[in-house]
Amino acid sequence: MAILKRTLAAAMLVAVQLPALAAAVPVKLYKNPNCGCCDVYADHLKENGFAVQMINTNDMATVKTKHGVPEHLEGCHTATIGKYVFEGLIPANQIKKVLAEKMPIKGLSVPGMPVGAPGMPGNKKAPIHVYYLTPDSAPKIFASF
Template sequence: MSGTGALRKTVTRRGALLLALAVPGAVAAQAAPLVRVEVWQDPTCGCCEGWVRHMRAAGFDLAVRKVADVRPMKAANGVPEALWSCHTAMVDGYVVEGHVPAADLRRLLAERPQARGLSAPGMPPSSSGMDIPGTPYEVVLFGTPGGERTWARH
């Protein structure tokens, strides 16, 4: 076999090996289940829809429940009234109140603190789904043994 033919055969074998190693990983990554987020929101709230779009774009699987009154969901899940926002979500045992960014939720799910959940209290103008830049806000971790604390500043 000539030098060029041997090189071509080596490159082809190497490429086949790399492809064989890469494809199972790619298939597994595609098959990984999305994290399910259940959201309760007012049917006419546009900013809630903005947050749903933000979360879906970040790779979460959202089930949206449009209800006339979200307050019973907040109360049933122990969200302090001072932390209420326009929509309430549940994900993997945690409550997510309001416009919490996807990155903060990912961190919560990775760290798994002993807590009830996260809140972006009120409707911060700069938050995900509101998207009016320029107003800093905090995301609060609540329902912890030590009380509420700042989880993130944006």
């Protein structure tokens, strides 16, 4: 019985410490202060294990230029995680894939504000493409959802 009590006590101690080990991934999300979909998108990220720091700016053009986002791949906001840039309404699972695999890419983009993407209400009418974030004029698809 004493062994069982010690085993349970040890298991409880480990279980209490596990949430501390699974710290949220920090994200800087640059957005226009008047954009409501960006707030909903930030909630999507938070629900999926990210710690989102919202940075309101009325100069998104400068943010996009600083992070090398070409005009044809611009979304409504720009997020950074470590060395990566995530442009627009990218599903959290696609971001997690890049981070988990430590992919040798600059980042990802969902251009525009497609209906049905995380943060945009409504039903999507067609698959939404997630593109590699490259300066090329011909975007390459990373994934579709």
